Amino acid sequence: MRLAVIPGDGIGPEVVAEGLKVLGEVAHDVETTHYDLGAARWQRTGELLPDTVLDELRQHDAILLGAIGDPSVPAGILERGLLLKLRFELDHHVNLRPAKLYDGVTSPLANPGPIDMLCIREGTEGPYTGNGGVLRRDTPHEVATEVSINTAFGAERVVRYAFERAVARPRKHLTLVHKTNVLTFAGSLWSRTVEEVATEFPEVTVAYQHVDAASMFFVTDPGRYDVIVTDNLFGDIVTDIAAAVTGGIGLAASGNLDASGTNPSMFEPVHGSAPDIAGQGKADPTATVLSVGLLLDHLGRTEQARKVNAAVAFDLSTRDAAQPIRTSDVGDRLAALASG
Amino acid sequence: MRLAVIPGDGIGPEVVAEGLKVLGEVAHDVETTHYDLGAARWQRTGELLPDTVLDELRQHDAILLGAIGDPSVPAGILERGLLLKLRFELDHHVNLRPAKLYDGVTSPLANPGPIDMLCIREGTEGPYTGNGGVLRRDTPHEVATEVSINTAFGAERVVRYAFERAVARPRKHLTLVHKTNVLTFAGSLWSRTVEEVATEFPEVTVAYQHVDAASMFFVTDPGRYDVIVTDNLFGDIVTDIAAAVTGGIGLAASGNLDASGTNPSMFEPVHGSAPDIAGQGKADPTATVLSVGLLLDHLGRTEQARKVNAAVAFDLSTRDAAQPIRTSDVGDRLAALASG
Ligand SMILES: CC(C)[C@H](C(=O)O)[C@@H](O)C(=O)O
Numbered sequence: 001m002r003l004a005v006i007p008g009d010g011i012g013p014e015v016v017a018e019g020l021k022v023l024g025e026v027a028h029d030v031e032t033t034h035y036d037l038g039a040a041r042w043q044r045t046g047e048l049l050p051d052t053v054l055d056e057l058r059q060h061d062a063i064l065l066g067a068i069g070d071p072s073v074p075a076g077i078l079e080r081g082l083l084l085k086l087r088f089e090l091d092h093h094v095n096l097r098p099a100k101l102y103d104g105v106t107s108p109l110a111n112p113g114p115i116d117m118l119c120i121r122e123g124t125e126g127p128y129t130g131n132g133g134v135l136r137r138d139t140p141h142e143v144a145t146e147v148s149i150n151t152a153f154g155a156e157r158v159v160r161y162a163f164e165r166a167v168a169r170p171r172k173h174l175t176l177v178h179k180t181n182v183l184t185f186a187g188s189l190w191s192r193t194v195e196e197v198a199t200e201f202p203e204v205t206v207a208y209q210h211v212d213a214a215s216m217f218f219v220t221d222p223g224r225y226d227v228i229v230t231d232n233l234f235g236d237i238v239t240d241i242a243a244a245v246t247g248g249i250g251l252a253a254s255g256n257l258d259a260s261g262t263n264p265s266m267f268e269p270v271h272g273s274a275p276d277i278a279g280q281g282k283a284d285p286t287a288t289v290l291s292v293g294l295l296l297d298h299l300g301r302t303e304q305a306r307k308v309n310a311a312v313a314f315d316l317s318t319r320d321a322a323q324p325i326r327t328s329d330v331g332d333r334l335a336a337l338a339s340g
Numbered sequence: 341m342r343l344a345v346i347p348g349d350g351i352g353p354e355v356v357a358e359g360l361k362v363l364g365e366v367a368h369d370v371e372t373t374h375y376d377l378g379a380a381r382w383q384r385t386g387e388l389l390p391d392t393v394l395d396e397l398r399q400h401d402a403i404l405l406g407a408i409g410d411p412s413v414p415a416g417i418l419e420r421g422l423l424l425k426l427r428f429e430l431d432h433h434v435n436l437r438p439a440k441l442y443d444g445v446t447s448p449l450a451n452p453g454p455i456d457m458l459c460i461r462e463g464t465e466g467p468y469t470g471n472g473g474v475l476r477r478d479t480p481h482e483v484a485t486e487v488s489i490n491t492a493f494g495a496e497r498v499v500r501y502a503f504e505r506a507v508a509r510p511r512k513h514l515t516l517v518h519k520t521n522v523l524t525f526a527g528s529l530w531s532r533t534v535e536e537v538a539t540e541f542p543e544v545t546v547a548y549q550h551v552d553a554a555s556m557f558f559v560t561d562p563g564r565y566d567v568i569v570t571d572n573l574f575g576d577i578v579t580d581i582a583a584a585v586t587g588g589i590g591l592a593a594s595g596n597l598d599a600s601g602t603n604p605s606m607f608e609p610v611h612g613s614a615p616d617i618a619g620q621g622k623a624d625p626t627a628t629v630l631s632v633g634l635l636l637d638h639l640g641r642t643e644q645a646r647k648v649n650a651a652v653a654f655d656l657s658t659r660d661a662a663q664p665i666r667t668s669d670v671g672d673r674l675a676a677l678a679s680g
């Protein structure tokens with residue numbers, strides 16, 4: 001396996017180190033190449049994602065990313081020029097975000113019940129394309145627009161992926177989350193796409209919910225969801241709610257997939273670079289390790305993925321919540337469990 | 341006070357009746373005119389909001405609305421043709437949604453702590469303007485767009501209103517919620533607007549949060565918020581999370597304000613028409629009564645508003661959660677408390 005590693009900023013390098021530690025225990029054929037991308041490189045050289053680096057990244061089977069971002073960089077620069085650029089250039093149209101409440105993990109909900117959902121967020125369209133503009137900037141007559149772009153091509157491929165995942169799960173249930181009563185053009189496209197693809201998956205039951213209602217039910221009744229499919233922006237929001245109710249972003253893993261396999265997929269913890277705790281060895285690497293699990297699963301290494309996930313599930317069920325996290329201790333424990 | 345009443349669909353008429361019951365106890369000069377708008381009228385006549393009705397509505401000091409919506413009407417028709425039409429025609433640029441965890445109310449959160457936030461959502465711009473379109477509909481090459489429109493004029497007036505509310509509250513704290521790292525055109529306009537208006541309110545401390553992070557913190561740490569200002573779509577989502585953590589939409593009140601006073605403002609519970617329980621006398625009218633409180637406050641009837649809110653607070657603190665809600669009993673209790 002040729003793995004490109006982008007440790008990134010803040011706690012990124014720390015959590016990635018533990019992810020690789022665990023990966024090394026279950027997969028003995030991993031060749032890693034590290035890429036220095038993120039705030040530090042931008043500060044030093046003004047470079048975000050040079051074309052040569054992008055070309056090299058394309059030569060890999062997968063990418064593992066830590067976290068990108070630093071307060072010293074103006075908002076938007078790294079997000080647009082690096083993180084989103086990677087997603088768009090590598091056609092990461094499926095943004096995969098499982099949210100499972102593991103045994104032993106404390107939910108902020110009083111009665112969470114079992115939660116095990118798979119959020120599938122579109123990754124290359126919606127209001128994320130940079131489309132829009134500004135007129136009469138800095139005057140009282142300024143107009144700023146943001147355009148959400150939705151295509152049949154783009155919706156169909158992510159909806160199809162969602163159905164494929166849903167049909168392989170015990171509950172076989174899929175919920176489309178959108179705002180069809182207000183965003184009628186995009187909403188209609190998404191609804192029709194789900195209806196059409198549904199005919200190919202008669203075993204899957206399908207529901208629809210407006211994003212505002214779903215955001216509420218993610219809090220009051222998250223157990224009702226199985227697979228969720230939604231657009232880029234709604235997905236950004238609801239997956240963070242899903243992460244919150246299942247124990248926080250310290251545990252939230254994600255995959256940015258080119259489901260066609262043309263480009264390498266990229267796996268990253270949902271959390272940011274957390275500069276306030278960087279370098280102190282107290283970041284929780286669990287989300288990164290779970291992202292490694294998604295990576296292995298995506299590459300068809302089902303048994304290796306199972307080992308990693310089982311290690312995390314066991315470790316979480318036996319963790320002492322009173323004990324502060326030590327990044328490398330968690331990694332050591334997970335590595336030992338995964339290798340066993 | 342000349343009050344236009346739109347009972348609407350489903351449980352709308354039931355909860356509005358209780359709202360008026362309570363209003364009648366504290367304000368003895370209310371002249372009401374009922375308007376038959378909603379699903380039934382549309383089914384009967386095809387009319388949504390005739391111009392003559394709109395003209396009549398304009399002659400009032402305020403509007404009280406129950407709920408609009410019925411499964412027999414295709415999604416979007418009533419929302420766009422009636423509810424949003426009212427907001428746009430009457431220039432309801434401030435969508436006011438308080439979220440307070442009252443004593444005696446059970447939050448779905450294990451440790452909610454005190455929650456008392458005032459969400460201020462823009463009401464006439466963003467992706468709610470109907471701007472957008474579709475190309476090559478029903479072909480594999482379909483493209484559907486939604487355009488979020490943001491103006492300096494529109495952002496400034498709602499941001500100013502938010503600062504005015506913030507400065508009048510004990511904590512004097514305001515949080516802008518947006519997604520400036522991705523929606524850079526609109527995000528920049530909103531950020532600059534907040535910065536500019538902030539100079540006029542030096543006592544108010546200002547924070548910024550991305551909508552995804554805010555959605556998470558609304559669940560994990562809602563007590564940190566005081567006043568929130570955000571755009572139309574983000575506001576739709578985060579106010580439902582705020583409602584969820586403070587006991588649900590059964591308690592969530594809202595005001596659609598023309599803060600300039602040119603047009604009557606409209607007050608409505610956030611919940612929908614709940615056709616499944618309509619006509620059974622078991623809908624909770626509390627959100628409608630709290631909306632009446634917002635109405636009185638908006639009309640400068642501070643003492644009457646105080647009575648209504650105190651009645652609700654007392655009633656909630658003494659409600660027996662095991663006892664099923666009886667719509668008219670709740671109204672009777674609140675009316676008696678408010679009149680006392
Ligand atoms: C950093 C930001 C651009 C990104 C997004 O909005 O997709 C992040 O919030 C995420 O969810 O991965």
Ligand SMILES: CC(C)[C@H](C(=O)O)[C@@H](O)C(=O)O
Pocket residue numbers: 181182212419423424576610
């Ligand atoms: C019904 C719908 C159009 C409306 C909105 O999106 O504003 C509702 O969700 C609300 O929050 O009042």
